[in-house]
Amino acid sequence: MKKILITGATGFIGGWLTKFFIDDGYGIVAHGSSEKTLNTLEKNLSNSHYSLQNTEFWAQDFLEKSWDYSFSFSDLDFIIHTAAATKVREGTYENYEKYYNLNVVAVKQLAKKALEEGISHFVHLSTGQIFGHPKYFPITENTPKNPINLYGYTKLMGEKVVESLGVFNLLYTIVRPFSVYGKGQDNIIQIIIDKIKNNEALTVYGDGTQSRAFMHIKDFYNAIKLMLGNPSCFKESFNLSGDKEYSVNYLIGFISDVLKKKPDFHYEEPKFNELKRNLADTSKIQKLGFSYECELEEFIEKKLIHQN
Numbered sequence: 001m002k003k004i005l006i007t008g009a010t011g012f013i014g015g016w017l018t019k020f021f022i023d024d025g026y027g028i029v030a031h032g033s034s035e036k037t038l039n040t041l042e043k044n045l046s047n048s049h050y051s052l053q054n055t056e057f058w059a060q061d062f063l064e065k066s067w068d069y070s071f072s073f074s075d076l077d078f079i080i081h082t083a084a085a086t087k088v089r090e091g092t093y094e095n096y097e098k099y100y101n102l103n104v105v106a107v108k109q110l111a112k113k114a115l116e117e118g119i120s121h122f123v124h125l126s127t128g129q130i131f132g133h134p135k136y137f138p139i140t141e142n143t144p145k146n147p148i149n150l151y152g153y154t155k156l157m158g159e160k161v162v163e164s165l166g167v168f169n170l171l172y173t174i175v176r177p178f179s180v181y182g183k184g185q186d187n188i189i190q191i192i193i194d195k196i197k198n199n200e201a202l203t204v205y206g207d208g209t210q211s212r213a214f215m216h217i218k219d220f221y222n223a224i225k226l227m228l229g230n231p232s233c234f235k236e237s238f239n240l241s242g243d244k245e246y247s248v249n250y251l252i253g254f255i256s257d258v259l260k261k262k263p264d265f266h267y268e269e270p271k272f273n274e275l276k277r278n279l280a281d282t283s284k285i286q287k288l289g290f291s292y293e294c295e296l297e298e299f300i301e302k303k304l305i306h307q308n
């Protein structure tokens with residue numbers, strides 16, 4: 001049985017990867033920043049159908065200088081590093097140290113440990129935000145990298161840290177999610193649903209034409225599985241988005257149609273330095289056999305609105 005350390009298993013992507021990999025028969029070390037968040041994860045898993053027979057838990061705040069490992073590194077085959085500071089809107093100077101320490105220094109600490117312990121594949125989650133506002137779409141792995149916010153800059157630095165350890169033969173893959181969606185997430189889709197359902201006013205920052213190419217977490221998992229332990233992915237990077245772009249205006253229209261309610265919304269000047277579009281060119285992962293299985297409209301209707 002192959003064993004994976006998933007950092008950030010208490011977060012959205014790490015949590016779903018943990019569930020899917022448990023179901024697929026992998027041994028897991030599930031990491032969270034504290035006992036408290038890990039206890040919540042453990043409860044969620046055990047109240048569901050997930051078997052915890054081959055799952056261990058590791059609580060470690062990555063902002064601490066030295067880390068205590070409560071598990072044996074030599075038993076691990078792979079590491080998937082998802083833990084990070086993840087909010088574009090937290091990009092203020094007050095958060096500079098936190099973002100630098102989590103998205104750069106902690107990456108160095110974990111990737112060096114992976115190298116020293118001979119981990120056979122280190123999968124590092126970066127972000128499509130590192131590209132900023134590119135001239136051309138879809139965004140390929142070779143598109144120039146020009147981040148526009150603290151999150152994007154620190155994630156790009158994190159990539160460079162991982163690549164620099166490749167010089168010493170760390171076998172890594174950099175994966176760049178663009179906008180992943182799924183159940184249990186507090187994102188723009190859920191906000192629009194809640195506001196319209198509760199007859200609350202919705203503020204759209206900008207003109208609402210800004211769009212995201214959402215990718216379902218199951219599709220994201222399928223892509224990760226194609227890469228894990230695959231030598232053709234070593235020292236490579238992959239951009240991962242959905243194949244269709246959805247504007248905020250379209251989402252408001254679609255959700256209000258499904259709910260059969262007139263939305264109460266207005267536009268305001270954009271407050272944050274956010275991207276207008278984020279469509280990735282996913283031909284590289286498609287060459288490995290990846291294809292999309294999930295559709296956003298169906299998910300919104302069935303899973304989020306009608307809860308089935």
Ligand SMILES: NC(=O)c1ccc[n+]([C@@H]2O[C@H](COP(=O)([O-])OP(=O)(O)OC[C@H]3O[C@@H](n4cnc5c(N)ncnc54)[C@H](OP(=O)(O)O)[C@@H]3O)[C@@H](O)[C@H]2O)c1
Binds near residue numbers: 011060
């Ligand atoms: N979701 C997306 O659409 C998307 C898009 C682009 C890139 N990404 C990348 O994908 C990865 C996962 O994103 P996500 O959406 O799943 O993020 P998330 O839900 O915000 O989860 C963040 C994770 O990081 C952990 N973390 C935060 N501070 C920590 C600390 N001080 N020490 C140790 N761990 C800490 C959290 O642990 P606790 O909860 O235990 O505190 C949590 O498990 C990130 O690297 C992110 O940059 C995600």
